[in-house]
Amino acid sequence: MTIAGEAAALRELGARLDEEGVFFRDLDLDYAFHTPAMDPVKESLAQALAGLRPGKCQIPMVSTVTGAAVDGPELGSAYWWRNVRDPVLFARAVGALTGSEVDCDVLVEIGPHPVLGTYLRRAGAGLSQPVAVIPTLSRVLAGPDALDDAHARLLAVGAQVDWSVSFPPPGKAVDLPAYPWQRGQHWNGRPDWWLEDAAPEAAAQERHPLLGARQPVATPVWRGRIDPDALGWLADHTISGTVVWPAAGYVDMALSAGQDVYEAPVEITGLTIDRALTLPFDDPGMDVELSTSLAADGEFVVSSRTGELGEWNDHARGRARRLLRDRSPSLDVDAIRIRLPEAVSREEHYTACAGAGLSYGPAFRILSVLHTGRGEVLAQYEGVLDTAPGHQAHPCLVDGALQAGMPLLAGVTDGSCPFLPAGIETVRCWRPVARSGLVHVKSRRVTAEKAVWDITVSDAHGAVSLELLGCRLRRFATGSRPSPQRLTEVLRAVPLPGGPPGPRRCRHPRRSSPLARRT
Structure with a gap:
């Protein structure tokens, strides 16, 4: 509007x-x-x-x-x-x-x-x-x-073609060759197979909010366009003023794709985020399409392209499989709070996030209070969106879980640059993440450039629903770097002043150039 x-x-x-x-x-x-x-x-x-x-x-x-x-x-x-x-x-x-x-x-x-x-x-x-x-x-x-x-x-796609433009004169009929034909069948398909979405008839309830519609092909593939109206909450996830697809979105896509194929709880291993997906939400004609594939060996890849003619770019990959491990024991919430004496308020947390270039909008401001201690954080969260059907771990909730580890960076960095997820060793999801609950973060290693921590998401009573183990984050310098200067030399042949433009004999460089003399 x-x-x-x-x-x-x-x-x-x-x-x-x-x-x-x-x-x-x-x-x-x-x-x-x-x-x-x-x-x-x-x-x-x-x-x-x-x-x-x-x-x-x-x-x-x-x-x-x-x-x-x-x-x-x-x-x-x-x-x-x-x-x-x-x-x-x-x-x-x-x-x-x-x-x-x-x-x-x-x-x-x-x-x-x-x-x-x-x-x-x-x-x-x-x-x-x-x-x-x-x-x-x-x-x-x-x-x-x-x-x-x-x-x-x-x-x-089977558009009507006026062939008379390319072939104005009528063709001449010729006799067929006398030798027998080698008859064979050729699989040509139907015109609707060439549409950008081969499942346009999929009802809205059959389309995953992020994955889109599953395509009628042998290998599980989902395709869908990013609709700024349906996914307006993405505009609340910005990095230095640019809307960026959250890493938590890949987590939800991988879990949801695995749930659709395996019809069981899913475990993701080796999730890596190789390339950020920026979204031009300020462009009314934004046309970004996502493609997610899940191979027979469990490898999944999330790719995107801009427009019909754009090239596909891979953003995230990993492996999915059925989750056979029993659910982790419930968190001892009271014991954790006892050993975490300090508290960070909601306002303090999101002020620190903004200072690092992470200006979260309302949809991603889900943390209310964070209890902190030595290498450990316990945070309460409350989602502000009505979770649409199909999400296993809504990106706003998972992103909030990743945010909860930010106090672990205090004292190691100056807080001027954000730490962004680069990969997760293991993701286990036993049931869809609840709209409200607790996030428990334990640090493995934190340096000025990298951080690794484990995250557990539970309900208010400590019953675990999601684990993010080995979350790897890297420091991301948001300041613009000056472009390097480039010097280009162009040599052109021109006549000598006052002389005719005819050919001349070149002097030997070893006899004339001081740079070529031996010393």
Whole structure:
């Protein structure tokens, strides 16, 4: 939703929404289309377009101003004023395109970079038949390569093709060869296999909030796009002002994927986070897709790409298997509190986090009080979100468990740089993590650059639900480093001053250059 108004009123609204955990971003524009702010230009625009005499459309056109098909003559100055002032009927226009009257099931976005893909897929999500969304140009690919890719996708999804453009004269029939055919079957598949999501018919309750929909292929694979509306709480996880996919998200994805395949509690080993996933939440056209695979040997990989034409990048990997170990004994909460005499309040904790560049929003501010001692922390947590079905360990809760170890860094670092998870040796989850409970952290090793600790998550009575053993964190320098200077020498042949541009004999460097003389 886009809201226009006075700058001061928008700042006040943004502050209130931030307090309630609702994502808000100032677009910083001096114009506001489709709002009363455009009324002062109505007369000047009408005068500028007074001589416009549109003709009949040669190609059928569906307008986002009317939300229906237009013939052409009605596209005069009054129409274009409505285009500036009235709300955009984008969903209604897409419905007209994909409805029974026009019946389009392939939508091609023509532009220098795809920005409408998310909105087109969202508008076509409730249709009875799948709709393919094909981009054309992209800033990450050369123009010819991007168009070739778009042509290939159009053919793959079964778009209607006017072959007379490429083959204008009719072909000539020839006799078949006399030798017998070597008959064989070739598996060509169906057009819907080439859609970006091969399971578009999956109901909402069948899609995991983070994994997406499981694909109809032999090896378990899930695909899904990051929806800023459904996953708005991700905007509360920032590092130095940038929204970053939390490491806790990979934990939940691995556990949920294993639970789906094994239908039993899951153990994750060797979880490594090789590459951070930054999310451009300030871009209305954000189009980030996730892919998670779980091989037969238990190896799982989480990858992402931006847009239809972007390359896949791996972010996290590890191995999943059935959890055969009995649940760990319950925590002796009273005994732990006795040996942890010091306390850190919620305000002190999140002030320290902000000082290290971790400005958590409301969804990730789940710790209420932290009891600390020598190499040990016991924290109480209370989730602020209603956990959606499918989560084994909601990222906000697991991230809070990782936060609880921050007091262990006191005295070792100056607190100006965050320590971020790089991997976890073992993750064991016996049951879904409760919305509220306790986090127990024990330090193995802490230095100025690295930290390793074990984490146990339990309910308020100490019954263990999750273990994160061997959590490895590394110091992350958030300050921007100056780019190195580069010196490039370019040599060009030019005529000598006052001489003809003809060929000349080069002097031997050993006789003329002082750098080549022997000493």
